[in-house]
Amino acid sequence: MKIAVMAAGAVGGYFGARLADVGHDVFFLARGKHLKAIRSRGLQVRSELGDLHLNNIGATDDPTSIGPVEIIIFAVKLWDTVSSVRACRSMLAENTAVISFQNGIESNALISKELGAKHAMTGSAYISSVISEPGVIRHFGNFAKLVFGENDNQPSNRTGAFLEACLESGIEAVIPDDIHAAVWDKFVTLTTMSGATAATRSSIGTILADPDMTRMYRAAMSEIVAVGRASGVNFPDDIIERQMGFAANLPPDMTASTLKDLESGNRLETPWLTGAVVRLGRELNIATPVNETLNSVLKPYENGG
Incomplete structure (x- = not known):
């Protein structure tokens, strides 16, 4: 799958790295020292579930350079939601899903308003992780789980495809009956x-x-x-x-x-x-x-x- 990670912080960086490690076409949006480190030294994940060191990955601060993707893992800090949602427009194809894995419960409505309801998918991430230094994600404990689904709780090709991608990447993932x-x-x-x-x-x-x-x-x-x-x-x-x-x-x-x-x-x-x-x-x-x-x-x- 072609996947964009908005952005490659503690949550998005971890799950994006797992997906990239098994061959998915993952693009990481980052900025500042973190972006510079990823470009020069690669993205590292330190975890009880297995360390990763990914070199030569797609990392940028310009979403327009990525082009349309199938899935956008949306995991910015909550105060960056509005500007980051709008920055996703250039990465949308007809069936692109923008899945918010943020902490709150209001982002999905904002994504629907800004990008259209057909692009919004609801999600939740269960993980304890930090950017321990630029270019390095430190994962604590042995749990790292994604929960996601369509807003009408109906099965779809894109939820099935993303679930398969997660599972083959070693990510625990679930589509619940009621997202x-x-x-x-x-x-x-x-x-x-x-x-x-x-x-x-x-x-x-x-x-x-x-x-x-x-x-x-x-x-x-x-x-x-x-x-x-x-x-x-x-x-x-x-x-x-x-x-x-x-x-x-x-x-x-x-x-x-x-x-x-x-x-x-x-x-x-x-x-x-x-x-x-x-x-x-x-x-x-x-x-x-x-x-x-x-x-x-x-x-x-x-x-x-």
Whole structure:
């Protein structure tokens, strides 16, 4: 398959490298020192699932030089969504799928609006990875999974072809029965942990060891589920208990990457996570007092510094 990775960061770089390694025609969009390193030294992946070092790969900061592709792995930081979606136009063919593997739940609608609904496909990535240095992706742990599907949850040739490409590349990949419920399921986990660990400057183990913070965590999660249900998401009845059980089984020192960004003075994705819960709650007349508080606590740090 001909695939473009917008962009070759910690998520897109990892999955794009796996696909390129087995012979797919993958083009990596990057910029600055990262692009310079990929062009001069290749793209490296360091992972328990197998290291890679790919030389002479297609890396550019100009999407117009790539031409039409079959799949665009869309994995930019949430604040870069609008400009990056528009930059995808030159890579569209009649049946190109732009699959958002970002953290939030609003990008798919933006892709549909800017590029047309036929080009939008919903997805979610499960991976812990960073750009450890320019040209090098460091993958933590042994999980790396892609979940994706058409917005109408119907099978299609392009979802089948991309699933096959992922599986032959050694990527765990799934087309769920309900892609929107699957993406919201991750959003519940990620957004609860993001807001709670960043606002309290605490790990998940510290939070769940304290009765008051545990109640806060559960309440924040319950609000997100309520907003999702009001948006039409078909959550299972046991979503809260299942998610709380999942949190309890995480490594006790685990935090969301939001806290790491906060401590490093980096820009935060909270406007599209906790902030999105508050915004959607107001639109749907769903009370979100815990998420409003978490969002307000983190708001002064959204732009880094």
